[in-house]
Amino acid sequence: MPTCEICGKETDHVNSVLVDGVRMKACETCSSYGKKVRERKVRTKIRKRNKSKKRPDEFNLAPEYGKKVRKARENKDLKQEELAKKINEPSSVIKRIENEKMKPSEKLVSKLEGTLGVSLKFEPDTEVDIDREDEDEPLTLGDVVKIKKNES
Ligand SMILES: [Zn+2]
Numbered sequence: 001m002p003t004c005e006i007c008g009k010e011t012d013h014v015n016s017v018l019v020d021g022v023r024m025k026a027c028e029t030c031s032s033y034g035k036k037v038r039e040r041k042v043r044t045k046i047r048k049r050n051k052s053k054k055r056p057d058e059f060n061l062a063p064e065y066g067k068k069v070r071k072a073r074e075n076k077d078l079k080q081e082e083l084a085k086k087i088n089e090p091s092s093v094i095k096r097i098e099n100e101k102m103k104p105s106e107k108l109v110s111k112l113e114g115t116l117g118v119s120l121k122f123e124p125d126t127e128v129d130i131d132r133e134d135e136d137e138p139l140t141l142g143d144v145v146k147i148k149k150n151e152s
Contacts, residue, residue, distance in 0.1 A: 004029075017031050059106055060123075065100065069118070080095055087108070087112060
């Protein structure tokens with residue numbers, strides 16, 4: 001248990017206080033004799049990530065990727081088990097992907113794409129990369145309209 005450096009009492013909690021410019025650990029009672037010092041927290045700078053910039057390991061799955069897989073698989077006349085074998089995965093994985101109960105990893109997506117000859121990644125036609133000073137402020141509808149106009 002910490003001890004108050006002013007009255008010498010053991011206490012659950014001591015405050016850092018300045019007494020005549022001297023920093024001391026004081027109990028609640030003695031804290032009132034001095035000026036409380038706020039413990040300086042170590043600041044960790046967290047850089048704001050620009051939302052429009054993707055991390056290299058990030059990718060977007062195409063909407064309805066499950067349907068795409070199923071359709072492509074059926075086009076190739078493959079059973080879930082057969083496709084699973086081709087890409088070295090349990091058929092339960094295929095089932096879950098087709099039902100969109102599971103998001104395949106990028107590696108798995110590549111395997112599926114290679115085997116089925118489809119694209120399962122979502123690629124927007126135009127990537128709008130807007131540099132804005134005030135990132136906290138969401139785009140207003142007016143801004144969006146302006147951007148769209150500028151694009152054409
Ligand atoms: Zn005290």
